[in-house]
Amino acid sequence: MKSMLLLFALLLSVGFSHFSYGAQGYQTPSSDLAALVDAKLAPSSYLSADGQWLALFERKRIETLDDLAKEELKLAGIKLNPANFSRSRPRTKFSALQVKHIATGAVITVNNLPQGVIRSPKWSSNSEYLAFIVEQPTQTQLWVYNAETKQARQLSTLALNSVLTATPYQWLPDSTAIVANQAVNLGKPKLVSDANSVVPVIQQSSGQKAPARTYQNLLTSPFDELQFKFYGQGQLTYIPLSGVALSIGKPALFKSFSISPDSTNILVATIDEPFSYQVPYSRFATTWQVLGMRGYTLAQLFKQPLADNIPQGYDSVRTGRRDFQWRDDQGAEIIWAQAQDGGDMKTDVPYHDHLYSLRSPFKREPKLFAKLERRFSRIEWANENVAFLTEWRFSDRQLRTYVIQPRDADNNRVLFSQRSYNDAYKDPGDAIYERNDLGVNVIKVVGGRYIFLRGDGASEQGNVPFLDQYDIKTNTTKRLWQSKAPYYERVRAMLDDEGERLITIRESKTEQPNFFIRDLDADTLTQLTTFEHPYPAFKGVTKELVRYQRDDGVELSGTLYLPPGYDKTQGPLPVLMWAYPLEYKDKAVASQVRESPYEFTYIGYWGPMPYLAKGIAVFDDPKMPIVGVDGKEPNDLFRKQLVASAKAAVDVLVEKGIADKDKIAIAGHSYGAFMVANLLAHSDLFKTGIARSGAYNRTLTPFGFQGEERDFWQAQDVYANMSPFFHAEKINEPMLMIHGQEDPNSGTFPMQSERMYAALKGLGKEARLVMLPYEAHGYRARKSLLHVLWEQEQWLEKYLLTDEAPVSDAQANTEPSVTE
């Protein structure tokens, strides 16, 4: 990694022309604020199949600067860490493990794990073992926790490869062994590019408009190809819980592998050359076959060619056999889909997909399993009499699920659910699963007819989670249980066959989430966990949805948070508003409610909430709709509508006696930062502003931005009017700007903030620019997050909470260079 000295030099290298806080390097905010960065959220839970053990993994939300500074390779659409053969930015990461015994409440803390990132936990089907991987600086290890001995141990010294196979291991359904993808090239000398690989970077445009779909981080050179092969190559290995590990076949670029329900075969996909520089690895040529546990090939299923000409459209697919998977209700039977429309949903055909099946020993001709009128989405298996088959299409966002009989899938289908996937109010919920006799997760069916569904229960009243019992025979649904105010409680698992004993997670506005056992028959509720309040300094914060109107009649709303202990007799407060403007084509568009009014109030470090601890009221997400009316495009009246929205927000808070109208700050991230600069330029509603990771000059995004579809050459006036860079001379309130130095978002390159700052400085305005080393569009390192909180805290103290007008103590000291 690069020198820390360099790093400190980079931070704040600009920004001191007008004043300085007198501190250099990374700073830490006051303790109540800093505690938010380290606050522990409710852990992620993994329940064993027998319902006896609840594994609780502490979530790792933030990184270290060293993590961000690690070398990262970008190959064929994957960002990877070459030091340990893993993906560099996994979505879910854990840092610690506890296991709770449901019956007794006993807690086992697993404390012999090495330093590293814990990922991909999976219980064995017999509930005796919990496997997971631990990513360490130079390798990824496979660990197994034993529920009986209450000990965790490294199962194998082999290093795993999660570059292509993001989850690099699978349990055998019979719980006797694990198959893992080993990083065979780990430890070998790194590939080195020689001087000849330095070449001019050439792009050429031939006079055709660019195609719509593009990909990032593709292969670009022969050296990239070598690297992709080097880091992608793995060796499947059979690792028994006791005994010697055995290699399965030869090393290859394994894209996926999955073990048959009867634990005898492996469905394997391997990537073939030649690679493409136009599409990511998921579209490379891929060979699908079935291997035996020793690696001999039992069946060649298909060689998928390179898919670089899939028709446009999200529901377009490659032609030929695709979506190979095991039938979960059978010992060893493969199912796959095959497009009947050339891969293009726009083609008018009665059936867009066929599903085929092929059973072990894979010698016969494949059988037609089902015909689908729309694109195949997925099958959830229960048994040979019941499965859920889902198809979809993008044009009207329709999702359609049938209950089918797998033994005769085209006949006697029952339509279970049909809705737009954007329509949360009609979501029937997700089926409860269980392990079948083979050890595979399948839909739980009781008495041959009852299926249990747990859902969020989205409605106009917010989310009211439920548990339903669906009767296949009568195609009817009965509600067994629903969350009751003032709690927000959802079903995590079902412990019996009747839907009467449930594990739930329950919270309220003031009570942090915890696990409970709810017994519907005995009507009892037993608390299972006692997680602490994650941010005790914010106990007593109140939350209120405020509705108000803009001067043109548009309905607006925002969420008002008041500091702990505040009541109106204390008089009006300084206010911090945090917003993000959105465009609408018409006034009537209202989005569905997708949260519960009884959720525990989340106090994040990201937005405005930390400053409640400073006695500042927070108005979060006051709507700033930009509406296109009378045939005009929304942005034709962007500034007018933006200022009117902000004025309505200010007015309602002043009217309510909450806001001191001379002490209101506006803040936002990304397009919200763009909004901040505009509001400071075109209104005097705010005393100061904080603008993070924004874009201020729309000529640098000349092909549109957000919902704007006109390009710069079609709407030069709109671009100029909306760009605060063009109006920097009117910004007459102090503005704090923060930006990640490695922001890869082409709309918000770091240069946007640098140029805006240079403009403000040259014009003699009060501004401060903080560039964060190694950070991208969202800030992730602990030090960066603490420093951002400190910057914002200092800024608000100086410019929002202080009564005197700030004095400029320095003058602009640079001049743009004009010669070329």
Added chain:
Amino acid sequence: MQSERMYAALKGLGKEARLVMLPYEAHGYRARKSLLHVLWEQEQWLDKYLLTDEAPVSDAQANTEPSLTE
């Protein structure tokens, strides 16, 4: 950045253009390899667009598009 943004604009508008970025070079090009390459680029370009009579044939496609969300 000026050249990159101008090229992106021309490409997005469907114009004929070619952009060559020279590694390690500053405002005046100095390395032997760079100078030879610049001469070659210019020679090819003039051969194709100045000295050839027919309309040029498109031989490559644009392969990137600006990302629109922030």
